[in-house]
Amino acid sequence: MFVLAFFLLLLLFLLSGYGILHLFRLRLKTAYTITLSLLLGVALASFLPFLLQLLYIQLTAFTIFGSLVLAAVLLNIPVWLSVRKEGFAAFRRSLFPRRFQILSYEIPFLMILGFMVFVSIWRCYYLPPTSRDALSGPEAIAEIAVREHTLINSFFNVDLWSTNNQFKSPFLISLQLIFKLAGFPFGQIWLSIVFVSFTVFLYNALREKCHPLIAGVLMLIFFMTPEMYAYTFMILYDYSNMVYMFLGLYFLFRYFSAGGRTAEGQSSEMGARGLHLAEARVGPSAGDSPGDNRTANFYFAGLLIGIATYIRSETLALALLFLPPILLAQRREKLSLKKAALANILFFLPSLAGYYLTTQLYLKHYLPVHYDVGGLVNDHLTNLSPLFQRYSDIFTRLLTGEFAIHLWGYIFYLTAALFVAEALFVRRFNRDARNWLYALAALYLGLGALGWLLPMMNLNETTKRAMFKMLPVAILYLANNELLLRLSRAITRWENTPWSLGSGGGSPGKPVLAARTVLTKSGKTVAVGGTQANTRKVVPAAGRGKRKK
Amino acid sequence: MKGFLLTLVAFAAIFIVLNAGYYGDWFQSKPAQYWTDFLKEKDDTLDQVGIMKQRYGVIYTICLKVKDIAAKKKVAHPVILFEPNSYYRDSLHIYATFHAPEPAVFYYYTGLEGVWTNSPNVNKANFLLRISKKGVSLDEIKNPQQLQQILNTYKKYPPTL
Numbered sequence: 203m204f205v206l207a208f209f210l211l212l213l214l215f216l217l218s219g220y221g222i223l224h225l226f227r228l229r230l231k232t233a234y235t236i237t238l239s240l241l242l243g244v245a246l247a248s249f250l251p252f253l254l255q256l257l258y259i260q261l262t263a264f265t266i267f268g269s270l271v272l273a274a275v276l277l278n279i280p281v282w283l284s285v286r287k288e289g290f291a292a293f294r295r296s297l298f299p300r301r302f303q304i305l306s307y308e309i310p311f312l313m314i315l316g317f318m319v320f321v322s323i324w325r326c327y328y329l330p331p332t333s334r335d336a337l338s339g340p341e342a343i344a345e346i347a348v349r350e351h352t353l354i355n356s357f358f359n360v361d362l363w364s365t366n367n368q369f370k371s372p373f374l375i376s377l378q379l380i381f382k383l384a385g386f387p388f389g390q391i392w393l394s395i396v397f398v399s400f401t402v403f404l405y406n407a408l409r410e411k412c413h414p415l416i417a418g419v420l421m422l423i424f425f426m427t428p429e430m431y432a433y434t435f436m437i438l439y440d441y442s443n444m445v446y447m448f449l450g451l452y453f454l455f456r457y458f459s460a461g462g463r464t465a466e467g468q469s470s471e472m473g474a475r476g477l478h479l480a481e482a483r484v485g486p487s488a489g490d491s492p493g494d495n496r497t498a499n500f501y502f503a504g505l506l507i508g509i510a511t512y513i514r515s516e517t518l519a520l521a522l523l524f525l526p527p528i529l530l531a532q533r534r535e536k537l538s539l540k541k542a543a544l545a546n547i548l549f550f551l552p553s554l555a556g557y558y559l560t561t562q563l564y565l566k567h568y569l570p571v572h573y574d575v576g577g578l579v580n581d582h583l584t585n586l587s588p589l590f591q592r593y594s595d596i597f598t599r600l601l602t603g604e605f606a607i608h609l610w611g612y613i614f615y616l617t618a619a620l621f622v623a624e625a626l627f628v629r630r631f632n633r634d635a636r637n638w639l640y641a642l643a644a645l646y647l648g649l650g651a652l653g654w655l656l657p658m659m660n661l662n663e664t665t666k667r668a669m670f671k672m673l674p675v676a677i678l679y680l681a682n683n684e685l686l687l688r689l690s691r692a693i694t695r696w697e698n699t700p701w702s703l704g705s706g707g708g709s710p711g712k713p714v715l716a717a718r719t720v721l722t723k724s725g726k727t728v729a730v731g732g733t734q735a736n737t738r739k740v741v742p743a744a745g746r747g748k749r750k751k
Numbered sequence: 752m753k754g755f756l757l758t759l760v761a762f763a764a765i766f767i768v769l770n771a772g773y774y775g776d777w778f779q780s781k782p783a784q785y786w787t788d789f790l791k792e793k794d795d796t797l798d799q800v801g802i803m804k805q806r807y808g809v810i811y812t813i814c815l816k817v818k819d820i821a822a823k824k825k826v827a828h829p830v831i832l833f834e835p836n837s838y839y840r841d842s843l844h845i846y847a848t849f850h851a852p853e854p855a856v857f858y859y860y861t862g863l864e865g866v867w868t869n870s871p872n873v874n875k876a877n878f879l880l881r882i883s884k885k886g887v888s889l890d891e892i893k894n895p896q897q898l899q900q901i902l903n904t905y906k907k908y909p910p911t912l
Contacts (some may be wrong), residue, residue: 307757314765321785327790330803334856334912361854361870364912368855387799390794415757419764428777478906607773697753 215243221277311418339367346377450507508552638679832876
């Protein structure tokens with residue numbers, strides 16, 4: 203029975219998330235469409251019980267599942283209209299623009315990642331929530347809400363002196379409530395949906411940038427971060443916050459990339475045989491309208507960062523750190539002041555709403571126990587030494603040293619080593635690498651500043667978990683590291699070069715007839731030599747005209 | 752052939768990463784151990800409470816026992832007073848094994864109200880949960896004087912997590 207309930211919920215998430223995604227008119231490849239739809243569906247589901255609570259509607263199975271169904275139906279009206287207009291065949295083509303392909307050397311990575319995903323899902327399903335922060339707040343509230351049909355329940359009559367977890371975002375409570383009502387006694391399994399969706403998205407994002415072999419290694423290193431892996435089956439806010447924040451940055455950087463190198467990756471299956479790496483990266487995708495997609499990327503990024511803020515309110519401060527590069531991009535685009543201001547208001551609106559609804563409206567006007575967020579702010583702001591101490595502590599205790607290795611494995615060491623190598627040997631960073639490096643620096647500075655502003659945000663717990671956000675950012679920087687890109691190109695070139703006697707391979711009895719694809723200095727790929735029969739034709743995707751320099 | 756060679760490289764890369772320094776220790780003690788756990792758990796016939804007992808350990812079992820005893824005593828509104836954790840740590844030295852749950856967590860476990868010695872509602876306490884090396888007992892608090900006496904006993908032990 204619960205399997206059926208799970209698949210029905212999954213379907214609802216997929217449909218409602220797709221409805222939201224469709225509003226942005228982003229043309230994405232199938233893996234992105236499905237994973238983003240699920241993630242948006244989970245985010246919406248986490249908001250609906252909270253919204254019902256704000257409207258003083260009882261939280262029963264009928265009202266909650268009814269609202270989920272209603273949201274899925276309403277959000278899919280534009281989809282339905284578009285299918286009617288363009289025809290079902292066109293709609294199906296837009297969903298599945300290219301054939302799904304897995305290469306043989308991806309299989310070992312998929313096996314080991316699949317193993318770790320399976321173990322995580324099992325623990326999510328089988329074991330009850332364990333973290334103290336969940337048990338002394340959201341999990342308890344959700345459990346009682348199942349019986350009392352309200353988030354503002356008898357839990358608040360208990361002595362809550364030792365905890366402030368009851369004041370945290372309703373994100374967790376709502377999702378726990380939905381899954382408990384669906385028959386999962388421990389809830390939690392929504393976290394596996396977030397985990398799997400994000401994993402698939404990230405792997406595809408990496409595969410788009412580098413050779414699948416490199417993407418596989420990077421993905422494995424990302425998985426082998428002990429602390430973060432634990433939070434793929436321990437419900438709390440930080441893993442989900444990391445996911446939505448990262449996705450926000452991903453689409454923001456797409457926007458910065460001015461219509462090129464699209465996530466609308468019809469173009470960019472890096473592993474696809476015969477498709478050259480450099481070529482696959484360049485130029486807008488076939489049939490894209492770069493201008494439209496670019497703006498959509500921007501607002502979609504705003505929505506995703508808004509969701510991250512809804513999950514953890516202090517994300518708003520981190521989001522603001524991305525205003526300077528946004529302004530710079532708008533200046534480059536010669537956007538008028540009025541238009542830029544309007545665009546930025548719309549960009550930050552979801553974040554402001556996520557912040558206001560959870561920390562102002564709900565805490566101050568709904569909960570019976572009040573929480574003065576203002577009272578938590580450091581009142582010695584002129585004393586900057588704790589700020590520098592915090593930066594120093596983050597570096598010496600959380601980023602380097604034995605404890606850091608136990609938390610994150612070697613991911614930050616690898617990032618630092620390849621950063622230094624790139625600086626020394628390449629002496630320049632490409633635009634994407636610069637963007638991700640900026641994000642890393644902004645997160646480091648922002649988290650340090652938050653720890654100084656809010657002394658409650660302790661180093662070993664809150665800051666540590668907030669640093670999850672740096673992990674996928676570091677991985678994306680690595681995927682854009684020029685040295686790894688060169689290695690990727692070298693592997694692809696070698697892979698695309700047929701065996702020949704000269705290159706030490708091939709069948710001795712057969713003459714070498716195959717063409718070689720060669721990367722020219724201008725970044726184009728040309729086929730050289732060979733006969734018609736054996737030449738692998740490398741066709742640039744339509745619209746890939748210019749290579750950005 | 753090249754695909755095959757790259758597959759071998761992929762296996763080698765995975766082997767290297769899984770055995771590199773701390774990764775090796777962690778992989779064995781966590782994901783690999785979780786797999787071993789899974790092989791046992793998949794055949795378990797434990798119900799929800801059984802799984803929770805296994806996961807939350809002895810404290811959860813104690814809390815359920817408290818709930819049972821309180822139900823048997825038929826007290827309309829039992830409020831359980833917990834000894835401070837600093838008392839377990841500094842005086843009895845049993846904190847590694849036993850600790851008093853937070854009132855919020857106790858409510859989640861049992862649906863009963865619990866208080867710490869510094870709680871604003873401490874005067875409502877009508878039971879005291881005592882944990883020692885010898886065992887666990889739930890003593891009734893019969894009057895405010897007795898409660899005050901108990902609180903004085905624990906005065907030098909501030910409540911902590």
